[in-house]
Amino acid sequence: MLDMRRMQVLRAVVSSGSVTAAAAHLGFTPSAVSQQVAALEKEAGIALLERVGRGVRPTAAGRLLTGHAAVISQHVAEAETALADLRAGRTGRLAVRYFASIGPTMLAPALARARRAHPGVAIDPKLSDLEDPEPLVEQGEVDLAVVVRHPGAESRPGVSLVRLREDAYQAVLPTGHPLAARRVVDLADLAVEPWVGSEPPGPCREPIIAACAAAGFTPDIVATSEDYATAQGFVAAGLGVSLIPRLGLCARHPGVAVRRVRRPEPTRTIYAAVREGSLTQPALRALLEALVA
Structure with a gap:
């Protein structure tokens, strides 16, 4: 496998036409540059430079590798720029x-x-x-x-x-329900009501079940909806009461009243x-x- 660093050294030599000039540009000694080129020629299995007076020029193989080294350098530079943009949040x-x-x-x-x-x-x-x-x-x-x-x-x-954030559940009642006259509803007051389930089984239903258990009852779910708009429609139609999280009540049905719940207040x-x-x-x-x- 060809060493990329040695290819860059070759490119510097070809560009300057002199081992000494390439060494000065790279910050190496001339002997170190010559060693790198010799090692690359060994890897390639062919001569890459030939002497011309006091300088050097690339052989056909040297020109071939120098061209590839330039393309690779450009790709590396583009990759570094892309990485910098990604790190800075400009792309991605x-x-x-x-x-x-x-x-x-x-x-x-x-x-x-x-x-x-x-x-x-x-x-x-x-x-x-x-x-x-x-x-x-x-x-x-x-x-x-x-x-x-x-x-x-x-x-x-x-x-x-x-x-x-914490997102508290609120009581959703038909507008004509007696509890709708209150500003705050005790959860235990809903124990005897039929319920509209607003959540599927899982982490959003668990706070409701746990709070009802703490209030001493298990809700009697007579209708189930897994979206809050339909659940509100069921409540407005008089099928039962429901608990819906505050974030789920950004669009309210005109036929429901929403009240805060306490003792306890279910929260997700x-x-x-x-x-x-x-x-x-x-x-x-x-x-x-x-x-x-």
Whole structure:
């Protein structure tokens, strides 16, 4: 295999037409330059330079290698520039996965802010079709995933969980419901009501079930919807009451009343899952800071 450093030495000799001049340019001694060229000729199996008076000129093989060395040098320089742009956050791509209720509320303004700061970075947000997109972060397929976890939950190996915010669940009642006259509803007051389930099984349903258990009951779920708009429609139609997180209530149905819940107040904790060490990427760091803000 040809040594790239020796090819660059050959290129300097050919460019200057003199071993001595090339040595002065490279900061080597003339004997060191001659040794490098001799070693390269041994690797190539053919003479690369020939004497002309007090100078040297390339053989056909020398011209061939010198041309390739110039192309390689250009590619290396381009690679170094591309790496510098990537390190500085001027180029690159970020793959983001999120769940529906944070899209218009948390994610949209954070994406806009990150894109203003790093306009050359392509940010690819996609609604996750997995209950848990954290494995995609672990495998390097996704740069950032927004997930719901218990406070203090352990992450997968090589993944860091950055807490973004607490998102409290609120009582969603038909507008004519007697409890709608209150500003705050005790969770136990909903024990005898039929319920509309607003969450699929998983980390977003668990805070509801745990809070109801702490209040001394298990909700009687008579209808289930896995999107908040339909759940509100079911409540407005009088099928039951529901608990929906605050971030899921940015668009409210006119037929429901929303009230704060206490004793206890169910809350989900939202995290960003990122690979350990990935926050050296300026664009990813900017996106995470925007989500926190």
